[in-house]
Amino acid sequence: MKIAILGSGVIGVTSAWYLAKAGHEVTVIDRQDGPALETSFANAGEISPGYASPWAAPGIPMKAVKWLMMKHAPLILRPHADMAMLRWLVAMLGNCNARDYAINKSRMVRLAEFSRDCLIALRGETGIRYDERSRGTLQLFREQKQLDGIGKDIAVLQADGVPFEVLDRAGCIAAEPGLAASTAPIVGGLRLPNDETGDCFKFTNALAAMAAAKGVEFRNGINIQRLIEEGGRIVRVETDKGSVSADVFLVAMGSFSPQLVAPLSIRLPVYPVKGYSLTVPIVDEARAPVSTLLDESYKVAITRLGDRIRVGGMAEISGFSRDLPPERRATLEHSAGSLFPGGGDLEAASFWCGLRPMTPDSTPVIGPTRVSNLFLNTGHGTLGWTMACGSAHVITDLIGGRRPAIEASDLAISRY
Structure with missing residues (x-):
């Protein structure tokens, strides 16, 4: 499938890597001049699944x-x-x-622990240094x-x-x-x-280079304006430099995600x-x-x-x-x-x-929306670096119609 990823922070770039590995044709669009130049640029650097609270x-x-x-x-x-x-x-x-805290922490640790395992596997596979x-x-x-x-x-x-x-x-x-x-x-x-621990900026840029070598196209310096829905599907994303069509659209724009999906009657509490x-x-x-x-x-x-x-x-x-x-x-x-x-x-x-x-419950929003070909991978809060690889693995499985390696139904926007 042809997939457009909106956002090139650590979440967007890891998603691009796993989706390209799964055989999809991937384009990443971002307003910045390169990957990881906003929230992923100088974060605390910790990868701490057990402290996912x-x-x-x-x-x-x-x-x-x-x-x-x-x-x-x-x-x-x-x-x-x-x-x-x-x-x-x-x-x-x-x-x-107490009840919601226990539920939220358990699913956060589940995703974060899985993500660390995915990162270890990726490091072993690619030799990436950061x-x-x-x-x-x-x-x-x-x-x-x-x-x-x-x-x-x-x-x-x-x-x-x-x-x-x-x-x-x-x-x-x-x-x-x-x-x-x-x-x-x-x-x-x-x-x-x-x-x-590790430098998220270095990791994201190194992985973006590897993804580009796999055929991922990065379109930088482009302002994303709106998603166009027709017949219950997104048909294109309009930007200040033209429109981009795809079979599937993945929103990974961090704090700016809610504004993009709000015109589609999707209230994203990020x-x-x-x-x-x-x-x-x-x-x-x-x-x-x-x-x-x-x-x-x-x-x-x-x-x-x-x-x-x-x-x-x-x-x-x-x-x-x-x-x-x-x-x-x-x-x-x-x-x-x-x-x-x-x-x-x-x-x-x-x-x-x-x-x-x-998000209000500190758990990211990963999964489908009411629009059949629109997916979300956002809302990671302080744990984007910790959860990036696991989140990308999960969304790749969901987009590909496969059951993820961990329980993921309670990560979707439908939980709200």
Whole structure:
């Protein structure tokens, strides 16, 4: 079949790879000049299936009030007249209960674990390189109550057969020796030894080159305007440089997906949640992280990427704003500087932001729509890099009329 993929972030490019491998003729269309130049460009770099957890959880509304008042706030709300924001917030709060949390986390871990297996297989098949490491992820707790509250997450990890370790301060330092120089309070951590790290931008561009060698056509610098439906099918996508016809259309445009499908009477509950990152040159290897550390207090991930440290985090609900407030940079510098002092040159760091496409239940939307030849692969939030290969594998099977390797019916938009 001839397939048009709309969007060339990590989700669109991995989808193109798997669809081309399955024998389809694939065209990828994106407004940027190359792959992974928006949300996939400078994300936290972690591939952490076991930490695939819904943002909507019991107690989050009360925690959110506290977070909004913090100097180095992990959550920032900048409300404005936006009904989409209001609907998304209401729906997210509706998922903040134990029952929905367990359901959402279980399906997120299912997809994320499958995705890691797909990534390992892809790496073995192609030899792709992207500053990858397989040294695990450490969720670090600065307060005892954080460590005491991990029971529900451990229960899900045990149910899904995900290996884990509960560590004291000494165990955390053994896993991440650079922490020995930190004067920050460290009461313990939860470590997942099977997690990985890697540069999403490098991976996406390397895979795009491999996909192009398989015949995938990348049309860059093209603004997608609208999908044209006739007789219950999409017949073409119109752009500022002409129209493109195909047998199947796959929307992988992240936070911009809802606007494209809304004229088709498809309400896609994806909203941008802004995240920030620093890319820091390493100046002292002994004081730098060896893998990924999650600073639970500030919701910041600190990841080793080759000769750089990627520091990413925060959740800012502010629509499609792309400004770079200095106070957000200060939060990232505080987290990294207090845990790995002297490891990197924070003053020389580059500062970036991206719009994460979040659903109210934190689970991506992968699968068919009411339009017979229109499919979705979007809404991955903070986990696009973690879930990319698995999501692409699933959507390739669905488009090809095959049963996916994992249960996927609860990933489709029909769950709403």
